[in-house]
Amino acid sequence: MVGFPSAAVGLTSLTQMPRVIQLTDLHLRARLTARVRGIPVWVTLRAALAEVARQAPDLLVLTGDLADDAKQYSYRELREALHDWMDRVRILPGNHDNRDILRATFRLGRSTLGFADRLGGWHLIGVDTVTPKRNRAQFGADQLDWLAAELADGHEPVVLFTHHPPVSVNTWWLDRDLARDLKQFQKILESTDRVRAVVCGHVHHEVFKRMANSDVFMTPSTAYQFRLGSWWPARIDNGRPGLRILELSEDSLETQVVRFGA
Numbered sequence: 657m658v659g660f661p662s663a664a665v666g667l668t669s670l671t672q673m674p675r676v677i678q679l680t681d682l683h684l685r686a687r688l689t690a691r692v693r694g695i696p697v698w699v700t701l702r703a704a705l706a707e708v709a710r711q712a713p714d715l716l717v718l719t720g721d722l723a724d725d726a727k728q729y730s731y732r733e734l735r736e737a738l739h740d741w742m743d744r745v746r747i748l749p750g751n752h753d754n755r756d757i758l759r760a761t762f763r764l765g766r767s768t769l770g771f772a773d774r775l776g777g778w779h780l781i782g783v784d785t786v787t788p789k790r791n792r793a794q795f796g797a798d799q800l801d802w803l804a805a806e807l808a809d810g811h812e813p814v815v816l817f818t819h820h821p822p823v824s825v826n827t828w829w830l831d832r833d834l835a836r837d838l839k840q841f842q843k844i845l846e847s848t849d850r851v852r853a854v855v856c857g858h859v860h861h862e863v864f865k866r867m868a869n870s871d872v873f874m875t876p877s878t879a880y881q882f883r884l885g886s887w888w889p890a891r892i893d894n895g896r897p898g899l900r901i902l903e904l905s906e907d908s909l910e911t912q913v914v915r916f917g918a
């Protein structure tokens with residue numbers, strides 16, 4: 657039996673346009689001075705969190721690859737770094753993460769790490785796309801059933817969060833990670849006009865695409881950036897770290913990437 661989060665978790669009562677920040681692909685290591693592909697990942701995370709403090713979001717969504725080494729100490733340090741935001745943090749795993757350690761460290765009692773929240777007239781749903789020990793994504797039948805039920809419940813516009821993007825980015829070594837059950841996910845998206853956007857990570861780059869009736873936004877890593885289109889796998893470029901801000905008004909979504917330095 658797969659345990660899914662109950663829907664309609666109410667957040668704070670809002671007097672202004674809800675603001676959500678997405679951080680993705682932190683790739684933290686247990687050593688706080690570690691550089692991953694030349695980037696001091698804890699320094700760039702601190703810069704990201706300074707921007708989070710400036711923006712004061714209503715929800716902070718972390719879309720996976722939180723720890724590059726999947727070690728408990730890395731997750732513990734991350735939890736400490738997020739201390740001021742813990743009541744409004746939502747977490748999805750990435751292919752680099754250890755779901756069990758992540759769940760234990762952040763005291764998440766669920767067997768998947770999805771979430772569902774209602775915020776300022778929007779329905780925000782996180783879908784776990786990780787197959788343990790594989791780079792390739794998979795939603796899984798239980799979770800797809802849960803997602804379909806969430807989308808059948810209510811009329812608010814929806815933002816979906818995932819680690820893996822559900823579309824090609826024309827880069828073979830990233831496109832091979834597309835979910836094996838992508839067609840079923842696509843069918844669900846085509847069956848509704850509620851999903852305004854899918855917001856994801858994994859590609860370490862800012863990319864915009866369309867899928868079914870939805871916009872698809874991919875977001876830079878808070879650490880290193882991939883060179884899309886490169887023939888050689890996992891080549892990086894010198895793009896700056898970034899995060900994504902989403903502002904949700906009554907029936908429209910505005911989003912932008914904010915970059916920051918190390």
Ligand SMILES: [Fe+2]
Nearest residue numbers: 681721750858
């Ligand atoms: Fe990543």
Ligand SMILES: [Fe+2]
Nearest residue numbers: 721750751858
């Ligand atoms: Fe990833």
